[in-house]
Every structure is written in structure tokens, then in C-alpha cells.
Amino acid sequence: MRTNTLLLCCMTACATTGPAVPEPPSLAEFVRPEVTQDDLELVVKLTRDLIQVRSVNPPTVEGAQGGEAALAKVLVDFFKGHGIDARVQDIEGLPGRPAVIAGLKPKHPRKRPLLLLGHTDVVPAVAEEWRSRDLPFSGREEAGEIWGRGALDMKGMLAIQAMTMVQLKRLATQSKSYRLDRAVYFAAVPDEEDLGRGARWLAKNLEALFGEVPEYGINEGGFGLKDLLRPGQDVWAVSAAERGHHWLRLRVTRQSGHASQPWPGFAIQDLTEGLARLRAQPFDIELRPEAREMLRRTAVGAGFPKAFFMERGWFVTGAMTRRRSSNASVRNTCVVTSLQAGGPRPNVVPSKASAVLDCRTLPGTDSAAFLESVKERLAVDGVKIEVIDITQGTASPWTSQLFGAFERHLTGGVVVPVVSPGSTDSSFLREAGVDYVYGITPIMITSEELATLHGAHERVRRKELGAGLLRLTRILIDVCVAKRPQMGS
Numbered sequence: 001m002r003t004n005t006l007l008l009c010c011m012t013a014c015a016t017t018g019p020a021v022p023e024p025p026s027l028a029e030f031v032r033p034e035v036t037q038d039d040l041e042l043v044v045k046l047t048r049d050l051i052q053v054r055s056v057n058p059p060t061v062e063g064a065q066g067g068e069a070a071l072a073k074v075l076v077d078f079f080k081g082h083g084i085d086a087r088v089q090d091i092e093g094l095p096g097r098p099a100v101i102a103g104l105k106p107k108h109p110r111k112r113p114l115l116l117l118g119h120t121d122v123v124p125a126v127a128e129e130w131r132s133r134d135l136p137f138s139g140r141e142e143a144g145e146i147w148g149r150g151a152l153d154m155k156g157m158l159a160i161q162a163m164t165m166v167q168l169k170r171l172a173t174q175s176k177s178y179r180l181d182r183a184v185y186f187a188a189v190p191d192e193e194d195l196g197r198g199a200r201w202l203a204k205n206l207e208a209l210f211g212e213v214p215e216y217g218i219n220e221g222g223f224g225l226k227d228l229l230r231p232g233q234d235v236w237a238v239s240a241a242e243r244g245h246h247w248l249r250l251r252v253t254r255q256s257g258h259a260s261q262p263w264p265g266f267a268i269q270d271l272t273e274g275l276a277r278l279r280a281q282p283f284d285i286e287l288r289p290e291a292r293e294m295l296r297r298t299a300v301g302a303g304f305p306k307a308f309f310m311e312r313g314w315f316v317t318g319a320m321t322r323r324r325s326s327n328a329s330v331r332n333t334c335v336v337t338s339l340q341a342g343g344p345r346p347n348v349v350p351s352k353a354s355a356v357l358d359c360r361t362l363p364g365t366d367s368a369a370f371l372e373s374v375k376e377r378l379a380v381d382g383v384k385i386e387v388i389d390i391t392q393g394t395a396s397p398w399t400s401q402l403f404g405a406f407e408r409h410l411t412g413g414v415v416v417p418v419v420s421p422g423s424t425d426s427s428f429l430r431e432a433g434v435d436y437v438y439g440i441t442p443i444m445i446t447s448e449e450l451a452t453l454h455g456a457h458e459r460v461r462r463k464e465l466g467a468g469l470l471r472l473t474r475i476l477i478d479v480c481v482a483k484r485p486q487m488g489s
Contacts, residue, residue, distance in 0.1 A: 001153045001154065001192070001193070001220055001221070001422075001424060001453070001454075033167060033171070033470065033473045033474060033477060034470075035466050035469050035470045035473070039163065039167070039466070039469065040462070040465070040466040040469075042163060042166075043159050043160060043163045043465050043466065043469050044141070044146065044159075044462050044465055044466075046074075046078055046158075046159040046162060046163065047139070047146055047151070047155055047156050047159040047460070047465060048139035048140075048141065048146055048148075049074055049139065050071060050074060050075075050139075050150065050155035050158060050159060051137060051138070051139035051146065051147075051148035051149065051150050051151060051155050052137055052138070052139045052148070053067055053070050053071040053074060053137075054067045054137050055067035055068045055070070055071040055120050055121050055122055055150075055190075056121070056122055056123070056124050056125075056149075057121035057122065057123065057190070057191060057192075057193040057194055058194065059096075059097065061124050064124075066096060067121075068096075068097045068098070068120045068121055068190040069088075069096055069097065069098055071120045071188075072088045072098050072099070072100045072120060072188070073088065075100045075102075075120075075158065075162060075188060076088055076100055076102075078162055079102045079162065079165070079186075082165075082166045082169065083169065084102055084103075084104065084165055084166065084169055085102060085103055085105075086100065086101065086102035086103075086186075087100075087101055087102075088100060089101045089209075091189075091190070091197075091198060091201045092201065093197065093201070094190060094191065094197055094198065094201075097190040097191065097198070098190070099120075099187060099188060099189045099190065099198055099201075099202065100120070100186070100187065100188040101185070101186070101187055101209060102162075102165065102185065102186040102187075103183060103184065103185040103186065103210070104165060104168055104169055104172070104180060104183060104184045104185075105183045106172075106179060106180040106181065106182070106183060109180070109181060109182050109183050110181045110182065110482070111181055111182035111215065112182060112212055112213070112214055112215035112216075113182055113183040113184065113185055113210055113211075113212065113214040113215065113216075114182055114183075114184050114185070114214060114215065114216040114217070114218070114402075114476065114479065114480055115185045115186075115187060115210070115214040115216065115217045115218070115429070115434070116161040116164070116165070116184070116185065116186045116187070116217075116218050117187055117188075117189075117199070117202075117217055117218065117219040117425060117426070117429065118154055118157060118158045118161055118186075118187070118188040118189075118219070118220065119154060119188060119189055119190065119191075119192030119193070119198065119199075119220075119425060120158075120188050120189065120190050120198075121190050121191060121192055121193050121194075122149045122150040122153065122155070122193065123149070123153075123193050123454050124149075125137070125149040125456075125458075126456070129455075129456035130456050130457060131457070135147055135148065135457075136148055136149045136458075137149060141462065144461055144462050144463060145459045145460065145461050145462070146459060146460050146461075146462060146465070147457070147458070147459045148458065148459070149458055150458070151458045151459050151460040152223075152441070152445070152449070152450075152452065152453050152458055152459075152460055153220065153453050153454065153458070154220045154441065156441075156443070156460045156465055156468075157220055157441045157468075158188060159465065160441075160442070160443075160465065160468045160469050160472055161186055161218075161472070162186065163469050164469060164472045164473050164476055165184065165186055167469070167473045168180065168184060168473070168476060168477070168480065168481070171477070171481065172481075177483060178481050178482070178483055179481070179482055180480055180481055180482075181480065181481065181482035182215070182479075182480050183210070183211075184476065184480055185209075185210055185214065187202055187209075189201070189202050189425065192424070192425050195389060196391075196423075196425055196428060198425075199425030199428040199429070200428055202425075202428070202429075203428040203429055203431065203432035204432070206429075206432055206433075206434070213432065213433045213434060214429075214434050215434070215435050215436065216400075216402045216434070216435070216436050216437070216479065217426065217429045217434045217436070217437035217438070218402075218437075218438060218439075218440065218472075218475075219424055219425060219426045219429070219437060219438070219439045220424060220439055220440075220441055221238075221239030221242065221420055221424050221426060221438070221439015221440065221441075222236070222237040222238050222239045222418065222420070222438075222439050222440045222441065223236075223237065223440070223441050223443060223444070223445050223450070224236045224237075224410065224412075224413060224442070224443060224444035224445065225237060225413075225444070225445065225446075225447070225450070226444050226445065226446045226447075227446070227447075233413070234412055234413030234414075234444065235298075235413050235414055235416060236406070236410040236413050236414065236415040236416070236440070237416060237418045237440075238398075238403070238406055238410075238415060238416065238417055238418065238438050238439065238440045239417075239418055239419075239420040239424070239426065239438060239439030239440065240290050240395060240396050240397075240398045240403075240417035240418065240419075240438055241288060241290045241363055241393065241394065241395035241396070241417070241418075241419045241420065242363075242393060242394060242395075242419065242420035242421075242422065242423050242424060242426060242427060242439070243328070243329075243332075243360040243361055243362055243363070243393045243419065243420065243421060243422060243423060244360070244361050244363070244365070244390070244391040244392040244393040244394070244423055244427060245358065245359065245360055245361065245389070245390070245391050245422075245423055246357075246359040246360075246361055246367065246370060246371070246387070246390050247356070247357070247358055247359070247387070247388035247389045247390070248356070248357040248359060248371075248374065248385055248386065248387060248388060249354060249355070249356050249357075249385075249386040249388055250271065250274075250354060250355045250356075250357065250378070250383055250384070250385055250386075251352065251353075251354045251383070251384040251386065252267045252270050252271045252274075252352070252353050252354070252380060252382065252383050252384075253267060253351060253352050253382065254266050254267040254270065254351055254352075255351060256343070256348065256349055256350055256351035257348075257349050258347060258348070258349070259343075259346070259347045259348065259349050260347065262349075266349050267341065267349075267350060267351060267352055267353040268341045268349075268350065268353045270353075270380050270381075270383075271341070271353040271354075271355060271380065271383075272339075272353075273380075274378035274379060274380035274383065275336055275355060275378070277377055277378060277379055278334060278374065278377045278378055281377045282331065282333075283331045283332040283333065283373070284331060285330050285331050286330060286331060286332075286362050287330055288329075288330070288362060288363065288364075288395070288419050289395075290395060290398070290417045290418060290419045291329055291330055291418075291419050293398065293416070293417050294416045294417060294418055294419075297414055297415075297416045298414065298416060328360065328421035329418065329419040329420075329421055330362075330419070331362070332359065332360065332361045332362055332365060332370065333359065333360050333421075334357050334358070334359040334360075334374065335357065335358050335359075336355055336356070336357060337356050337357070337358045338355060338356035339353075339354075339355050340353070340354045340355070341353035341354070356388070357374070359374065360421060360422060360423075361392075361393055362393050362419070363392070363393035363394055363395045363419075364393065365392070365393060367390055367392075371385060371387075391423055391427055391428075392427070392431070393423075393427070394426070394427040394430040394431060394437075395419075395430070396430060396435070396436045396437050396438060397436065398417040400435075400436040401478075401479050402436055402438065402475075402479050403415075403417070403436070403438065405474075405475045405478035405479050406438070406440065406475065408478065409471050409474040409475050409478065410440070410442060410471060410475075412444070413444075420439065424439055426438075426439050441468065442467075442468040442471040442472050442475070443460065443461075443464040443465070443467065443468040444464060444467070445460075445464070449461075
């Protein structure tokens, strides 16, 4: 998950609400899937096996060479061992960094496919920051927790997705009463933690790989958060929209000279003062439909007058904008991530200075207008703005059968659509025509566990791996399985 993808603290009150649209009874209520002890041990073992593969991005990190390819083989072997068609798929432009493609294909599908999307890479781990240097890639289980980089982001989720495919195949082969009425595919791609080149390739080749563009996609992007606001109030944050990014490099060129004779307007001074002005002028609040729906759902039970203000969106000018994550969900932002300047000696004023900005932009942001607003806020004469990379913010409606299944089977907390402050590979699927793409890892985690994501001591509870498997299985049965017509009906 790329930096700041996790939204998750966007709410300030929480209560349940009904589904967005009336839905028929869930088929999962009648099928009643179970997660046996053997199933639990399988998903735990697969999680541990995946963590032990050093699929670090960038692959130039010591010990990471070939890691994504090795992890792809682990997944393919798992699928084939359970009779599921799977293959390692080379990606043009990413030698030695393949994808994994697997699928369950009914003979007579009536609906467009559903795609389970994941990524094989993880961010590096600084071993010295962990309580033991060997822990980051150990996959060690201690006191019911599986430790290591990727436990939450997202090797645990890959294991849940893969086991869900096994559960669906079992249902289709063991029961004569039910059948898949849409294909279910699995794709795990490399490079999500950098430029998303694996998902970009996937998005361009959906029809070639799957025969048609899927209707649904389930990716990472949200979790269940335990006691988010106060004890006993849990939230399932489902990413229905996410910001894009504008990665920019700023360059300023001025006269060089001797530092003993300072003058106004040298490169470093002009650039840093411009960056200070940019920081002092936040972008306007834009309350997206997803943010309004989040406020509406969490307002229920908040009491007067808080609920009154939340339901009307007035609340964002207060508490929401004081929280980093929720503020990032309602406005565009820019952060300086790199500064480069310096003369050959301490007494030389350099002629050039540059900076890199990571700007995150809401869905619907016009790139040209946004770049002009950045330039106006900088107010630096002659500044050159170079575009490193741009992805547009994207969104999916939450009034779908799949989102209704989330509401039915992600129990124990309110299910809310949220705007992810960062970006995931979901954006590429939406741009490629997948109608509904949501980000949710169906496990409940604590604030302490959330803080380990991309940091030290990342871990996942074995109990939640089993619970997540059951939740995702029930969700997919809900939207991908149909009851066979009875004889004579």
C-alpha cells in the first residue's frame, strides 16, 4: 500500500445504519460456509510462507533480488495444489517481476467476473527497529500473532484471497444445488509500493487475460478498526474513492556567489520561502459524495446537535480538518519529500535549488488548474515545475450488490464508504472500466496494530485471518454463487 493509503481515522462518531438500497436475502445465509481448523491452519501457513519471501520493493535492496518472482511461485504452487488454474505471468517492461493470474471459471457465466486484486511487493524493513533483527521476514507465530513485513500489507490478505478461492471451488464441486454464475479471478501484481507498473499493465490487459472487463474488484485499502472512536464502536472503512497523486519537481535557478556577501533572491532562499507560502495556504475543502455519506452514516446515534451538523456536512470545518487523515480526505494536499541544493564549499551560494512535492488530489481535480494553483501559491519568479508522475483520483458508487454484501457480512461495526487519502492499484482498475472497485481487508485491527503498517513490529492475529477468510467467503458467495433451479421449476 503506497504511502498514506490507509484512511481509516476519518470518522469522529459511529453508529449502524441500513444498506444503501434494498437487497434480497443473502445466499450466504443459506449456504452457511464454515472455516474449519484445517482451513485456518492453511491460511496461517500461507501467510507465514509469503512473509518469509523477501519481496521487497525496490528489488535492489540486499536480499530482495528475485523476491517477487519467488513469491509468485509460492502462490501458483498453492493454487495448483488445490486444483485451481494458475500461472506466473511475465510483465513487459518489468523483467523478473511477474504477476500471478488464477481463476475459477463457470461453464455458463451469467454475469461479468469479479477480480480479487493484490500485490506481491512490500516496503523495506529496518531490522534494527524491530525487537529482534531476524523478525521482519521470519513469519514467526507468537502468542497467536504472525509477525513480519507484509502481515497487514498485504500478504495476510493475499492468503485470505487465495483461500477464499479454495472455499468457492469446494462449494462448486461438493454441492449440486449451487453454482458460480460469474467467474472469480485472482491477480497479484508487483510494484504497487512504487509506481504501480504491475497494475497499470493489468488494467491494459483485462480483456486479454479474462475475456472481458470485470464488473467488480476487491483490493486492499481499508480495514475494520476496533474501538475507533470510543470503546465498543467499531468501523469497517471501505475505500470507495481515493485521491490521485501529482508528483512534481520544482527547480529554481539564480546567480551564484560568495556567502560573505549575501543578497536577496538566491536560489535556496527563494525556493524555501515559496514552499513556506505553499504550506501556509491550504487548498479549499471539497466534500466528495463519499465523505458526505460517511458523515451521514456515522451521524446516526451521535445525538443533537452533533448529528445535525454532521448530516449537513458542516462538521468538516471543525473536527475533521483537525485530524490528518480526515483532513486529507476532503482537500488536496502537498508535502515536500525532497530538497536538493548546496555549493561545493560552505562559503559558496549555489545557483540552483530543487524540491520534490508529493501532492495528493481528490477525484475530479483538473491537473492543469491544480498545477497553476501550486505555482500561484509558491509565488516564485521563474520556478520550473516538472511533472514526475500523475494519477487521477477515482471513485466507485457504493450502491452496488457488492457493497450491499459488505454491509451484510462485515458485521460488528458500521460499514462506511470513505475517501482514501492516498492511492492504490484500485485507481487503475476503475480507469480501465471496472464498474465497482472497493478497498477492504476484512479483518478487524486495533490502532496499535494499524501503527505497525510500513513500520516496525508489523503483525496479524491468526484469529483474524480465520475471521477474514469467513467474511470474504460469505461476501463472494453472496455475489458470485447462484442456486441451481430445481427439476421442473
